[in-house]
Each structure stands twice: as structure tokens, then as C-alpha cells.
Amino acid sequence: MQSIDSALVWFRRDLRDHDHAALSAALQAAGRVHCAFVFDTDILDALPSRRDRRVHFIRESLVELDTALRARGGGLIVRHGRASEEIPALAHELGVHTVFANRDYEPSAKYRDTLVARSLSEMGISFQGCKDQAIFECDEVLTQAGKAFSVFTPYKNAWLKRLTSADYARFDCSGVFAGSALAGVPSLTEIGFEATDLQEVGIQPGMSGARALWDEFRAGRIKRYGALRDFPAIKGVSYLSVHLRFGTIPIRELVRTALAEGADTWLNELIWRDFYFMILDRFPQVERNAFKPEYDAIRWENWPAGYAAWCAGRTGYPLVDAAMRQLNFSGWMHNRLRMVVASFLSKDLGIDWRLGEKYFADQLNDFDLSANNGGWQWAASSGCDAQPYFRIFNPITQSEKFDPEGKFIRRYVPELAAVPNKYIHAPWLMGRIEQEGLGVVIGRDYPGPIVDHAQARERTLARYAVVKKPD
Ligand SMILES: Cc1cc2nc3c(=O)[nH]c(=O)nc-3n(C[C@H](O)[C@H](O)[C@H](O)COP(=O)(O)OP(=O)(O)OC[C@H]3O[C@@H](n4cnc5c(N)ncnc54)[C@H](O)[C@@H]3O)c2cc1C
Structure with missing residues (x-):
């Protein structure tokens, strides 16, 4: 009854x-x-x-x-x-x-x-x-014409303009619960799963895990986030994504603090999160198709070996490989590197971004359809507010810029540990004698580059020519 x-x-x-x-x-x-x-x-x-x-x-x-x-x-x-x-x-x-x-x-x-x-x-x-899970939902931030935004900056400006303290006020959860004899959590085995290395890779689940990360980030790093966030060897970001994914920490508390601390760059990332929720809600077709339909005309390479090398972190490009091995080892990847490897798959290897999106979906602890799809379509240029198709990340200069001493690379690609800084971003440029001397022979101890970036760039420009609007 x-x-x-x-x-x-x-x-x-x-x-x-x-x-x-x-x-x-x-x-x-x-x-x-x-x-x-x-x-x-x-x-x-x-x-x-x-x-x-x-x-x-x-x-x-x-x-x-x-x-x-x-x-x-x-x-x-x-x-x-x-x-x-x-x-x-x-x-x-x-x-x-x-x-x-x-x-x-x-x-x-x-x-x-x-x-x-x-x-x-x-x-x-x-x-x-x-x-x-969002500060503003799908139809709450609209253009003056009452339409959904498809570009981030005007969305963000409208989001900020609309924001009042009521939008990030805490929900009162005091009240009376019904005690239940039915309560209790089954073991992993009871639901057909096995324990993983969660703790070994440093992930503390639950509200307490979220609180520990948040306290540490809030106390020390939130103010320096803008300066540190692009360098994967440095502890600069919050690592809260898995907790935001499963709601072990409320978004409102994060927004409140970001505003109080003047942490605008970090707040921006939280607004991207709302933006991609909105895009998925308003344009659910992005789950399978390009946000810009003309990008579905692109003919991608059918290259299983190239895809396998990318997944395994064996492309011969150290930063790409270190990033993929970080993902494979821990289930998390730094944001700068997500952009680099997504660009590499779609624009250097010419492989359909959906295959990369799927691999991320399987591997990422923080996998979230909206952010993952948004990130992949951004990198492949097919998304809303994506980078233009002719902007192709150079995996060597990205490496020089964001991991200048190769610290991150050496952490995940130990076979390159002895390679001097000068060659760490493109080890195949070392002479054969030097390679032998260091005990890092390209093709034997570490793969040679799977593609030549300059040639791949030309192929990509040709591949993407189908999306050019006729003059
Ligand atoms: C190809 C690609 C795939 C991605 N896939 C995912 C995914 O599946 N799940 C996911 O949560 N994020 C994804 N991102 C966004 C971003 O890389 C991660 O949120 C971030 O690296 C998580 O680390 P953090 O918690 O330390 O982030 P911080 O830099 O500390 O940012 C704080 C929070 O803001 C949100 N956020 C940050 N950047 C973005 C963004 N670009 N889009 C949406 N939300 C963002 C996340 O919830 C994040 O935890 C992807 C980005 C790219 C380029």
C-alpha cells in the first residue's frame, strides 16, 4: 500500500x-x-x-x-x-x-x-x-534568440551573467530516513565483477576520497591552476574528475570556492562541463555523428595496426606514448595530453575519432559521454566550437613546450630514460652510434615514428578538404 x-x-x-x-x-x-x-x-x-x-x-x-x-x-x-x-x-x-x-x-x-x-x-x-549535477541545465542558458549556444565563450559569458548565489547554494539534506532491513551493499563478486588495482593507482573512492583531494587542491593549488595546469609532469590540476563523474562531491561547493578564490581558469573548466552536458542534451545526435554534419563525409584510414600502436603507446612519438601508457596504467590522462593524443589519432594517423572516443570510454575512470565526446569532436574539428581543421598539433613541439625536460615522458616510457633532453621529444634524430652508446636503439628498444608528422599533416589537409564550403 x-x-x-x-x-x-x-x-x-x-x-x-x-x-x-x-x-x-x-x-x-x-x-x-x-x-x-x-x-x-x-x-x-x-x-x-x-x-x-x-x-x-x-x-x-x-x-x-x-x-x-x-x-x-x-x-x-x-x-x-x-x-x-x-x-x-x-x-x-x-x-x-x-x-x-x-x-x-x-x-x-x-x-x-x-x-x-x-x-x-x-x-x-x-x-x-x-x-x-550541473549548475545550469540545458535550456537555462540560451542565446538572446532563445537558441542553444554552440560556441563556448558566449555561453560562458551568459552563464556567468545569469549566476547568482542561489545557483550554488547548498541543498539542505536534514530529515528523517526510513530504516530498512533490505539495506546493504553486495560484494563485487556477487555482481559478477572482480576487485581492481584502484587503491594501488592512488584512487580513494567515496566522499572521503573526494574530500581529501579537494582539501589538498583548495589549500594549495587552486590559485596556481592557471599557471600549472598544462604541464603533465607537475601536480597542477585537481584530479577530481572521477569524483565529479560519480557525484561524491557536489558541483556547487566547487563553484562557490572557485568564485571566492577568484580561480577563474578553474571555474572555466567547470563551465565547460556544463556546456558539454548542454550540447549532449540538446544535440543527442553527437553521440554517433559529427556535430557539424559535413564532417561525416570524411573518409578515415582503415589502419588496425596504427590504431593498435596508438592504444598501446607504441607510436614512436614519446609524448603520445607516455600519455597512452598513463591512461593504460591508471585510467586517467592529463587534459593537455588528451588533446595531444586525440589530435594525433585523428590528424596524424587519420583514424576516425569515434575509435579513439571508444577506447577512452573503455579506459577512463572519469569517462563521461558529454565531456569525452566534446573533447574528441573538438580535437577532430567536427565539434561545436572545435579547433579549425587546419590546426594540427605537432606532437614534437607540444612535447618541447609542455614537457620540456621529458620528465613525464621518462616516467611512463622508461626505455627512454637515458636519452638526453635534446633528443627526448624525437629520439629517432639521434645518430646510430649515440643510440648504441645509450643502449636505446630506435626500432629495437623503442619504435621508430609510425608516421612522418609533416607528411601526415599534408594528408590530413587533403582528407579534410571535403568539409570546405564551396566559395
Ligand atoms: C579527448 C578528450 C576526452 C575527454 N574525456 C573526458 C571524460 O570522459 N570525462 C571527463 O570528466 N573529462 C574529459 N575530458 C576533459 C578533461 O580532460 C578532464 O576533465 C580532466 O583532464 C580531468 O582532470 P581533473 O579532474 O584534474 O581536471 P581539472 O583540470 O582540475 O578540472 C576540474 C573539472 O572540470 C571538468 N572539466 C575540465 N576540463 C573539461 C572539459 N574540457 N570538458 C568538460 N569538463 C571539463 C572536469 O569535471 C574536471 O574534473 C576530456 C578531454 C579531451 C580533450
Whole structure:
């Protein structure tokens, strides 16, 4: 039987018990609030490996969330199955009048939520979506003509103009939770997964992990972010992306602090996040197609060996290889390097950006369809506000500029450790005798360059000629 006094909060990518829009709304609307999470088999079954750091991260974050909710008289009910079926069934079982959830802008999530809302409605239960993961949602920042922005800077200006303290105020999450005998988090084995090296690669999940990173970044680095953020060998960025992905820290707190500290460059990155959420929501076709349709006419190379070398970090370009090995080792890659390797795949190797996007989606702990798609389409020039197609990153000058002493390269490509700074960005330029002397023979100890950048550049300009508008 439904109780007008109880509600269910369905957690998804918002794994915390504070400053949480759906939780706050439920606690205000109902006298007793149940909390649930579903390990959704529609998502899990599609993952390429049963050892997935994201699943491990979620599982550990749920344990912490469950503990926090229990301390407040509640607990987390965790189900394993199709969310579109589990949530309506659970809502029925608990007899709640409303299910609250924070909105998600990915096409498959929107579709799932439509199914859930329909099933609930057939049982007389309402479904209420809340804005939580963005400061401004999709239709909240529009051009003067009421259209979606497709260029970042005017979007950012409009975003800032609209912003008031109410937009980043904390959601009050005090209230009464329903204790539940159903609560408890299954082990990874129980959901068909295995433990990973999450801790070994330095990732601390949950609200506590987010808090530790945030405290460190806020105390020391946030003010120097603008100066340090482009150098992968330096600890300059926040490393918060996996926590933002799974909502173990609220975006509002980050924006509040960025404004208070005058950290404009960092705030800019948080605005890019909202921008790409908006793009995916308003232009869902980008999931499969170029934002600018004429870019779908490009004919990409069919080059499996080139793709495999890129994935493995064996292209012969040290910065590209170090970046790909960082990704393969840790599931994270520095933003400057994401741009460099994405440009290298699409413009030096001439391989379809969608293949790179897919590899990132499988490997990144912070994989987020909106930011990943936005980043790839930016690099391949097919996106909204992308770099022009004739702007092609030179992997050697990028390396000289952003890893001048090769510190980052040597960390991830140890076979180049002995190479002097002069040659670290393009080791094939060393003479044979020098190579022998250092014990780093190109082609034996480290690959020669898979393509010649200057020639690749010419091929790319020819390949992209199809997108030129007729004069
Ligand atoms: C090809 C490519 C793919 C990318 N794929 C992803 C992805 O799957 N998931 C992801 O979160 N970010 C992605 N990014 C954006 C960016 O590289 C990462 O957010 C950032 O490197 C994460 O490190 P950080 O948390 O230390 O970021 P910081 O530099 O400290 O930035 C703070 C936060 O701002 C947000 N942010 C920063 N840059 C961007 C951006 N360009 N677009 C959207 N949000 C941004 C992130 O949430 C990030 O955690 C991608 C960028 C490129 C070029």
C-alpha cells in the first residue's frame, strides 16, 4: 500500500548524502525517505572487462554512502538487475508515493528514466527529476534568440551573467530516513565483477576520497591552476574528475570556492562541463555523428595496426606514448595530453575519432559521454566550437613546450630514460652510434615514428578538404 508519507531516492551518479538535490527534495516532501541504488545490468553487461575500476569505485563509494545513511537512521538498498524494472518494483514494494532522482543528460539515461516514469505512473507513483549535477541545465542558458549556444565563450559569458548565489547554494539534506532491513551493499563478486588495482593507482573512492583531494587542491593549488595546469609532469590540476563523474562531491561547493578564490581558469573548466552536458542534451545526435554534419563525409584510414600502436603507446612519438601508457596504467590522462593524443589519432594517423572516443570510454575512470565526446569532436574539428581543421598539433613541439625536460615522458616510457633532453621529444634524430652508446636503439628498444608528422599533416589537409564550403 502506498504511503503518502514516504518517498524513494534513486541514487545514480550522485553518491553522497549531503548537498544533494533529490535527497533534499525527498526529505522535504516526505516524512520517511528510503534510498536505493541499482547496479544496472543494461550498463554493466556492456562493459568490456569484469575488472573495471569504475564498478569497483562505485561499489566502495556505496559502502561509504550506506554507512553514512545508517548513521542517520537509514541505509542504502542496493539491487542488481535492469534499473528500468528494479526501481518500479522496489517503489511498489516499499509503497512510496514518489521516486526522486537527479537528472542525467545522456540519451540512454533519459530513455531509461522515461521507461521508469511510465511504469511508476501506471502504479500511481510519481517520478520527480531534480537538477543536481550541473549548475545550469540545458535550456537555462540560451542565446538572446532563445537558441542553444554552440560556441563556448558566449555561453560562458551568459552563464556567468545569469549566476547568482542561489545557483550554488547548498541543498539542505536534514530529515528523517526510513530504516530498512533490505539495506546493504553486495560484494563485487556477487555482481559478477572482480576487485581492481584502484587503491594501488592512488584512487580513494567515496566522499572521503573526494574530500581529501579537494582539501589538498583548495589549500594549495587552486590559485596556481592557471599557471600549472598544462604541464603533465607537475601536480597542477585537481584530479577530481572521477569524483565529479560519480557525484561524491557536489558541483556547487566547487563553484562557490572557485568564485571566492577568484580561480577563474578553474571555474572555466567547470563551465565547460556544463556546456558539454548542454550540447549532449540538446544535440543527442553527437553521440554517433559529427556535430557539424559535413564532417561525416570524411573518409578515415582503415589502419588496425596504427590504431593498435596508438592504444598501446607504441607510436614512436614519446609524448603520445607516455600519455597512452598513463591512461593504460591508471585510467586517467592529463587534459593537455588528451588533446595531444586525440589530435594525433585523428590528424596524424587519420583514424576516425569515434575509435579513439571508444577506447577512452573503455579506459577512463572519469569517462563521461558529454565531456569525452566534446573533447574528441573538438580535437577532430567536427565539434561545436572545435579547433579549425587546419590546426594540427605537432606532437614534437607540444612535447618541447609542455614537457620540456621529458620528465613525464621518462616516467611512463622508461626505455627512454637515458636519452638526453635534446633528443627526448624525437629520439629517432639521434645518430646510430649515440643510440648504441645509450643502449636505446630506435626500432629495437623503442619504435621508430609510425608516421612522418609533416607528411601526415599534408594528408590530413587533403582528407579534410571535403568539409570546405564551396566559395
Ligand atoms: C579527448 C578528450 C576526452 C575527454 N574525456 C573526458 C571524460 O570522459 N570525462 C571527463 O570528466 N573529462 C574529459 N575530458 C576533459 C578533461 O580532460 C578532464 O576533465 C580532466 O583532464 C580531468 O582532470 P581533473 O579532474 O584534474 O581536471 P581539472 O583540470 O582540475 O578540472 C576540474 C573539472 O572540470 C571538468 N572539466 C575540465 N576540463 C573539461 C572539459 N574540457 N570538458 C568538460 N569538463 C571539463 C572536469 O569535471 C574536471 O574534473 C576530456 C578531454 C579531451 C580533450
